[in-house]
Amino acid sequence: MATDRRINKSKQALKDALILRMETSDFKKITITEIVQHANLNRGTFYKHYDTKEALLEELIDDVMCDLIESYRAPYLHSDALVIKELTASKIKIFEHVYSYSKFYRAIVSSNAVPGIQHKISDVFKQLSRDDMEILGTTSNVDRDFVSSYYAHALLGLILEWINSGFKYTPAYMAEQLIAIVTFPGADVKLKQG
Amino acid sequence: MATDRRINKSKQALKDALILRMETSDFKKITITEIVQHANLNRGTFYKHYDTKEALLEELIDDVMCDLIESYRAPYLHSDALVIKELTASKIKIFEHVYSYSKFYRAIVSSNAVPGIQHKISDVFKQLSRDDMEILGTTSNVDRDFVSSYYAHALLGLILEWINSGFKYTPAYMAEQLIAIVTFPGADVKLKQG
DNA sequence: TCAAATCTATTGATTTATCAACATTTCTAC
């Protein structure tokens, strides 16, 4: 049996309320009273699940990171290997993910509530990138950590730029941009040579 | 103390789920199982509040009608009399109301689940219109029932046309249209004379 | 037509959320 419905609902309501408040207010200034008011829950319910608002935020971040990983892996869920050339924009779900959590990302990235959040996101990307290479079975002598870190931060950069633009482009457009950058013939090599 | 939060939340979830299902499915074919699944509630919770899905629909309609009445009265909540000339488009909240319940109206009007729903809506308008006349203290010899019925059905007609258009105009535009029609100088008289 | 699947309606033990009250602690304004 999964966790009780009421628990999930209550926790989700608290997380939604936290995101809502973080849109306009600094995390440090948000009170638990505020959160439960917006979540339409009794204060006792908060304390039944969390000790502090920091614990709530931590779990919220975990949730988003899990969904992020799921979205990243979505294109090749039913295939053994990821073939870059066959990767179409429609298959890239990661921008859809960011867009669906746009309020969260906008708040969390601009906030100083979680100092290492960008590092955390890029770490997730890095690990995902490494997993890709395991699947592909790269045999070259290039250090995998360099490659994964390179692509992880590149993707993060693209997303940060998108966030800072106020999400004025569609997820589909962002996916097209990513494809265009990655598949631009010999771009990497030329840069390395020059 | 007001009603328990959980009751309101559960009832609202059931109503939302019903509207959601009515968008694509015929009311008669909707099962209680479907409703509770979409509402993310246990079946027992449904039966704690309602006997049948008809009872749920009935209460949903009541809710919407209450909000409708509130919206209609919003423009002159803090004034003793309604002065047509001062009735600006922005003050007319009724189209905002319909728009906010657009899914409900679209489903309920096109559905045959509630045969008398249009009649019910026009009755609400009629009563509201009558209340207006009480406030205005009309002394003419025109039968109030005629006048109120006239305006009630006129407004309903406007809204039905809007619904059938698939809500392709904004509430503000609809309000402007209503103002334009009502304030068109001598329109009524000329029609009656012709 | 008949069997399988689905839906309905109800049940009781259990878990969860609620409310309101409380004593502390922390802000805030004067």
Next chain:
DNA sequence: GTAGAAATGTTGATAAATCAATAGATTTGA
């Protein structure tokens, strides 16, 4: 600095929602 207000953290009795298991009624498709 201090009084008043607001937030915190905890509590226990109560009410609501949950789950899972029923048995019976309907629907469905082969």
